[in-house]
Amino acid sequence: MKDKVVVITGAAMGLGFAVAKELASRGSKLVLVDYNEEKLNEANDAILKDFPETKTLLVTADVSSEEAVKAYVDKTVKEFGKIDGFYNNAGIEGKQAPLTEYDVNIFKKVIDINLNGVYYGLRYIIPVMQKQNFGRIVNVASVGGIRGVLNQTPYVASKHAVSGMTKQAALEYGKDGILTNAIAPGAILTPMVAEAFKQVNPEDPAKAEKEYASRNPTRRLGKPEEVAKLVTYLLSEENGYVSGQTIAIDGGESNMYGNA
Ligand SMILES: NC(=O)c1ccc[n+]([C@@H]2O[C@H](COP(=O)([O-])OP(=O)(O)OC[C@H]3O[C@@H](n4cnc5c(N)ncnc54)[C@H](O)[C@@H]3O)[C@@H](O)[C@H]2O)c1
Structure with missing residues (x-):
């Protein structure tokens, strides 16, 4: 991953931050996108403390705004001239409630971030990758993108949609050297x-x-660092032929029926 340019959304915390650290350890150039500016700066400081040579570009942006997404893509191209990898990760859970009692405004917000935000990222990054005839994309679904999860209707709906868009992008842009996969973490x-x-x-x-x-x-x-290893493989040229898949990383839990 040395000198690869990778855009990471939701980079300030959790899985995005873990992927950023793993890639920094391998010499990648990082575009760190998050709407929490304070945490984003803290994350950047932590990365530079461990890996002082890392080139980072920080962008404070809300991925549910199409304009903001277009802007983070333009800034990346201006700064680094290319985008090799995209970790399309920013997402929220929403508040837990049964389907008929779910707060409609929170429902819309979860869809805006988890579905529309992921779509905007694909929409503006894929054309950059097409010009290069190379790209690796990892979208973040969830075990909730494979199965139902009690009290999480919009989360489950949005994560199934992410899995669907992953298949779609893989089908339409494989010919351009772009491999698109999703990960489906369990509880990390x-x-x-x-x-x-x-x-x-x-x-x-x-x-x-x-x-x-x-x-x-x-x-x-699960541990965020374990997820980061899988994501790094999928973003790398080591992955030459896996595309359109939603890969669970959940200790085997999503295969379970009854008690283990
Ligand atoms: N942790 C898990 O067990 C787990 C399981 C399945 C799926 N996921 C998915 O992984 C992704 C990351 O989750 P996490 O556990 O690291 O969450 P987290 O809440 O720990 O971190 C998410 C980061 O994304 C940022 N973010 C949220 N909405 C944003 C927006 N609209 N624009 C820009 N930044 C935004 C937050 O500020 C935060 O830094 C999410 O898509 C989540 O649904 C996580």
């Missing part, structure tokens, strides 16, 4: 998942976490 311990455990058990989130982990075949949650 990031700030988003910590917040979900707070919603499940506000009095004792640690108990909710322990119960959840006990149902996984591996009896633990």
Whole structure:
């Protein structure tokens, strides 16, 4: 991944940050996009502390704004002249509630970020990759993009859509040297998942976490660094022929029926 230019959305925390660190360790040039400016600066400081040679471009942007997405793509091309990899990761969970009780405004917000934001990223980055006749894209779905998850209707709908768009991009742009895949993480311990455990058990989130982990075949949650290794492979030239797939990284949990 040395000298590859990779755009990462949602880079300030969690999986985006873990991927940024992994790629920095391999000498990639990074475009770090997030709407949380303060956390984005902290993430950049942490990366430069460990890997001082890293070239980074920071863009504060909300991926649900088409204009903002177009702007982060233009800035990247201006600064680095190309885009080799795209980790299309920014997403939110929303608030948990059954389908008929779901807050409609939160529903729309989840769709705006998780579906429309991912689409805008593809729409503006793919033409850059087409000109180069090379590109690697990793969209972020979820086990909720393969299965239902109680109380998470817009999240599940948006993540199934991400899986669908992944197939679509792979079909339409494979001829241009662009391979597009999605990952479907299970529960990986990031700030988003910590917040979900707070919603499940506000009095004792640690108990909710322990119960959840006990149902996984591996009896633990995943680590962001483990996800970063898979993403790095899919973004690299080492991956020459995997495209259009949604790859679960969940300790085997999504294959389970009944108790493990
Ligand atoms: N952690 C998990 O277990 C897990 C499981 C399945 C899928 N995912 C998916 O992985 C992705 C990253 O999740 P995470 O756990 O790292 O979450 P996180 O909340 O820890 O980090 C997400 C980052 O994205 C940024 N972000 C959110 N909305 C944005 C927007 N509209 N514009 C720009 N930046 C935005 C946040 O500021 C934050 O820095 C999400 O798409 C999530 O749905 C996570």
